[in-house]
Amino acid sequence: MKNKVYIAGAGSGDIGNLTVKVYEIIQNADVILYDNLVSDEIILLSKKTAILVDVGKISGYHKLKQDEINSLLVQYAQKYKIVLRLKGGDPYIFGRGGEEALYLFENNVDYEVLPGISSIGSVPASFGIPLTHRDLSSSFYIVTGRKKNSKTLDENDFINLSNMKNTTLVFLMSTNIYDKIAKGLINAGKSPDTKSVILSRGTTAKAKKFEYSLLDLSNIKDMSIFETPSILLVGDVVSLSEKLSPTPKLLTNKRFILNIPRQKNDYLIRKLRENGAQVVNLSTNLLEKNYDKIHFTNIIKSIKTYDYLCFSSTYAVDVFFEILSENNFDIRNLYNVKICAVGPSTSNALRNRNIICDLIPQNYDAKTLANQLIKLDAKNVVCILPHKVQSDLYDLLNNHNINVERLNIYSSTIGKVRLYNEEDDDIFVFTSSYGVLGLVESYKKNHFTSKLAFCIGEKTKQTAEKFGFKTLVAEKSTYDELLDLICKFYSKN
Structure with a gap:
């Protein structure tokens, strides 16, 4: 397969707004060049070996110039199978994704564009604001507050915007100039009483809503109260937020x-x-299967001589049965040994394999399990554990002169x-x-x-x-x- 660059949108912040295709590419990408608007939780879906490159594009600050980003995409595409250019929102809506795609085309680099859920609709929806409503707004108009070379909207722009009837105005990339936009609209004939709302860091734990009339917005002196990213909506649909805003859940904004x-x-x-x-x-922390085949085989062959087989985690269960399967061990060999789990989650992992635990400690911890085994006068015990990790279960049993075998089948690396x-x-x-x-x-x-x-x-x-x-x-x-x-x-x- 040829090396390929994916230009993808990560949505508007909430990890739940990722498309399935973008989610899959993030997990498999060898290199990810991401903007500041992409959340940590999304980037951390990547594989451990992925190269993460912060190109730092937010309003008013770019770690790398666009030409430098374009050049990096080509350089990485020459070395790696899957290169992901990950942007907030949708890459083809004020995201300069078109410029990057054109550069890749001109340099004969194979690429694919993956759409994302734009903040244009998703952020207002998260605050209970529909962009259109039959009785209030029959259309919406999207505009960026900054043009090429950092130019802002001029008088003619505001006249055109103010003349739009029954239209919701959506301003993107306009943080720090909201007061100027409000003044421009009022000077162009828009009613000073027109409703507006600024939605800051939408669909994240830091989401905030600021409602103003255009007149009040035009008089705000300190624009720093509006965190980026944010969007400005102007129009009657803003009033619907009071009724349609989702009911906060217990952990909302945390x-x-x-x-x-x-x-x-x-x-x-x-x-x-x-x-x-x-x-x-x-x-x-990385968990990986890691076992001595000879030791494992000897334990399984002599399992009938043990009273108890103890699982310390759900991962221990998964790896144990994976090893059984790949080595063609017959699960019926376990019929004579009692099965222990350190807690309900581990017990459920066993239940999913049609194995019912004989013993689960009352307090769901290794010490309690060890003490219960001691009270039951256990003689021979196998503990399924990770390598090089101190185990209260193993230590307590060993200190009571119980014949306890430590079967290490996976590694836990910090x-x-x-x-x-x-x-x-x-x-x-x-x-x-x-x-x-x-x-x-x-x-x-x-x-x-x-x-x-x-x-x-x-x-x-x-x-x-x-x-x-x-x-x-x-x-x-x-x-x-x-x-x-x-x-x-x-x-x-």
């Missing part, structure tokens, strides 16, 4: 930072988003943060000490002092507090208990 391996994060992230949260998973643009009020969620360590490794020790962190497990809590986090810990070590803790906290606060 951004949670997780650090969970990709193989384990779907449920927790999905539930947080269902409650209205924006979620960024840094996913610094990596560095690839991308994280901090917000002052970010909320952290840690499900293990490794999640904490994977984050703080890239920062000074006291960087996160007093930041709020919700934790699973006492050990995770202690690790987080060591680095200054203000912690709350779930009563039991499950995602559902953690979610319950978060929801109860924000119900009261």
Whole structure:
């Protein structure tokens, strides 16, 4: 397959606005050149080996000039199979995607354009504002507040815009000149009482709405109150927001930072988003199958001599049965051994394979499981674990002179943060000490002092507090208990 460049739109901020095709290309791209308007959570969908290039295009500031970006696209396309130029919104709507496509065409580079959901419709919709309504607006008109060479709208532009009847005006890339736009429209004959609204950072946790008459907007002195990206709507449809704006959910306008391996994060992230949260998973820790075939084979062949087979995580379950399958082991060999799971999630992973657990600890942690096995007078136990990771389960059993075999079948590696643009009020969620360590490794020790962190497990809590986090810990070590803790906290606060 020829090397190819994809010019794609990432939508208007919310990861849920990604198209399926763009989602697939992000996951497979070798190189991603992205703009500032693309959120961390979207970029972090990329594979670990992807080269991430921040070309930094936002209103009024470009890290690289357009000519430099064009040149980079060609250079990367000569070396890599899949190169992704990722833009906010849609690449062909005020995104200069057409210029990049033309440059690739002229340089004989294979390319494809992937549309994105533009902020033009999605951001107003997220605030309950339809661009058209039969009784209020029969059309909408999109205009950029800045033209080529940074020129702004002139008198003739405002006259033309003011003469449009029953039309919603949508101004993009106009932050810092909203007052001038309002004055221009009023001077051109638009009623000073005309409704307008500025929608800032739409479809993200920082989304804000500012409603004004054109006259009030024209008199605002400080444009810095409007964070980029933002859009300005002018027209009667603005009034519909009061009735049609979606009801806020419990976690609306809150951004949670997780650090969970990709193989384990779907449920927790999905539930947080269902409650209205924006979620960024840094996913610094890498889980990989890694086992000694001879050791594994010997354990399976002698499994009848063991009382208990203990699984410490859902990933341990997945890898264990993957190894069984690829080595043609008969699952019926396990008939004589009792199966243990450290908690409900691990138990459910086994249930999905039609295996019902014989033992789940009351507190859903390794120490409790070990103590229950000791009380049951277990003699021979196999613990399915990751390499080079201290295990309370293994250590406690071993200290009680139980014949315990440690079967390491995967590696857990702590990596560095690839991308994280901090917000002052970010909320952290840690499900293990490794999640904490994977984050703080890239920062000074006291960087996160007093930041709020919700934790699973006492050990995770202690690790987080060591680095200054203000912690709350779930009563039991499950995602559902953690979610319950978060929801109860924000119900009261």
